Amino acid sequence: MLAANPRATRAPYPAELKKVLSIEKALESREWLFSWDKISREATPLYQLPGLAARLKVGSVSAKDESARSVLGSFKALGAPIALVRLIQRLWPDHHLDARGLFEGNYRELLTHFTVVSATDGNHGKGLAAAAQTLGCRCVIVLHGNVSVERENAIATYGAEIVRITGNYDASVEEAARLASLNGWQVVSDTSYDGYQDIPRDVMQGYGTIAAEVVDQSDSQPDRPAYTHVLLQGGVGGLAAGVASYLWEFHGEHRPRFIVAEPQQADCLYQSALSGRATRATGSVDSVMAGLACGETSPLAWKFLQPGVDDFMTISDDDAVNAMRILAAGCDDDVPIVAGESGAAGLAGLIVLLQDEQLATKVGLDVSSRVLLINTEGATAPGTYEQLVGETADSVLQRQSDWRDSR
Template identity: 70%
Template sequence: MLTANSRALRALYPDALKRILNVASGDESRAWLSHWDAISAQPTPLVELPGAAARLGVASVSVKDESFRSPLGSFKALGAPIALMRLILRLWPDHAIDPQALIQGRHRNLLTHFTVISATDGNHGKALAAAAQSIGCACVIVLHANVSVEREEAIAAYGARIVRIAGNYDESVEHAAQLARDNGWHVVSDTSYEGYETIPRDVMQGYGAIAAEIIEQAGEFAYTHVFLQGGVGGLAAGIASYLWEIHGEKRPRFIVVEPGQADCLYQSALAGRAAKASGSVDSVMAGLACGETSPLAWQILEACVDHFMLIEDDDAVTAMRTLAAGEDDDLPLVSGESGAAGLAGLAVLMNDAELARAAGLNAQSRVLLISTEGATAPGVYAELVGESAQAVAKRRDERLAALAQ
């Protein structure tokens, strides 16, 4: 399913939106993150897939591979630490805290009794736990019933205390908020709600680092279409806002992809306001299995996303396998369930001539995809793809070594 957004603008990035997300703050966040040893010192790869482009009938397909971002395995490593750092700087304005020293743990004595909490589907919670461990504060993570034990163990490995509930993601968000009120803890969430916007804004600013690297790596090469994963909208807003501010009226066409059963952004596009999903919200794309749109992110997305679309779980699994296989001499890529959603969306559109025309996709289209995660749940990845992430990575590395000779 595909719907056009009649409210999308082709204009300079509005000053009103700059007060939410802007290039300057995104670049500052990127500079701060460069001092964290859990982040790669190098930009994540921007990989060309000429085989996929030829099969799908477009001019080019480029994939920004966020599996290399951090040992945490996903783009979430960019958002949670920035939000935590900015929160601490706001709470202790008189302590002249240096951001570099903060992320390196040199202010941990100040934070002995400081605790942060968040609900998560996995990756945000792991990133927050890792950032809290580096900075030196306590962290509590609330997990809902559908989060795997594998993901729970990965979060706990960074020293977080785990709280399990029987409900879904949105109920875990409510539970985290209640625990914070009861214990005097601070919520560091990647989704906004009424009265809670500053921290989600900071999370989204961290994601601007991805867009900044893309601009540097692509040089003069201009993309016509950018596919962005949905979820609550934070990633899409963080990247789209940065690219829009840089390119202005010549910005690429943005297409947001989300699971059919977790369609909160799609429903928001239909309603013209931040809305809830209409389905069960239970998807193999765990990072996109969100029931409520972030109102703050929606202010950005409503103004610039040209199309919202839905895919099925099987579409995502097929895209995972395609990327892993490295078909038609493409480089094999390890892309998780949510990471492959962009390619899945592109394939769905290009396999339907009417939908492709509606999205402005044709043989001249230059498409950018963001593989937002690697195998953050290795067991799930192996089950879905039919081989381990290590095996795929080995084939990838062998191919790169052969190309380098």
């Protein structure tokens, strides 16, 4: 399903939004992150996929590969650490704690009795757990019934204490808030709710690093975007808001067309577009796209998505798995890419649109379109990846290495 957003605007980036998310703060976050030993100091690859573009009959397809960002395997390594650092700085203003020193573990004694808690579908929790371990504070992660044991173990590896509940993601968010209130802990969540916006804002600001690198790598100019269309993953809306806000501020009225894709059964952003306000999903929420299996839109993210995203669409689990396999195969001598279930959602959305001439026309996709995809994660659940793709992630990465060596 596709919903054109009648409230989207091509006006310059609004001043009121710039007070919340800005290029300036995104670049500051990027500089801080590069002092953390779990983040690569090099930009993640921006691959050109001419074979795929030819098959899909568009001008070009580019894929920003966030699987190479960190040992954590996903873009979430950019959000939770920044939010944790900024939270600690706010809580101890008189200590003048610098970000680099925090990432170097210089204040571990101060933070020994400080506890953070969050709900997660996997990647956000792993990013928070790793950051807490580095900084020296305690971390508790709440997991709902649909999070696999494989993802649980990956989080626990970084020292987090795991709390298991029944129910879905939204139930885990409620439980994390309850535990925080009961124990005096701090919630570090990537979704906002009434009275809770500062931390989700900081999480989204970290995601601006992706857009900053895209601008540098693609030689985009303010009045000449390198891309006509940008496909973004849904979830609660944080990634889409972080990336779209940066590119909107940079390009102003010349910004690309932003299209958000999310699971059919976790369609909170699609439903928000229909209703004109942040609202809930109508389906079961459970999806193979674990990182996008969110039932409720982040109200803070929606402040950016409502005026800034042109189209919202839903995709099936089968669409996502098909896209994973296409990226892994390396279409017509394209580089093979390891894309997790949520990481392939952008390509899945693009393929769905191009399979229907009417949908393609509605969003302005044609032979001249220049499309940007963001692979938000690698094989963060290796067993699931192998089951869905029919090949191990290590095997795909070996073919990727061979591809590079042949160039």
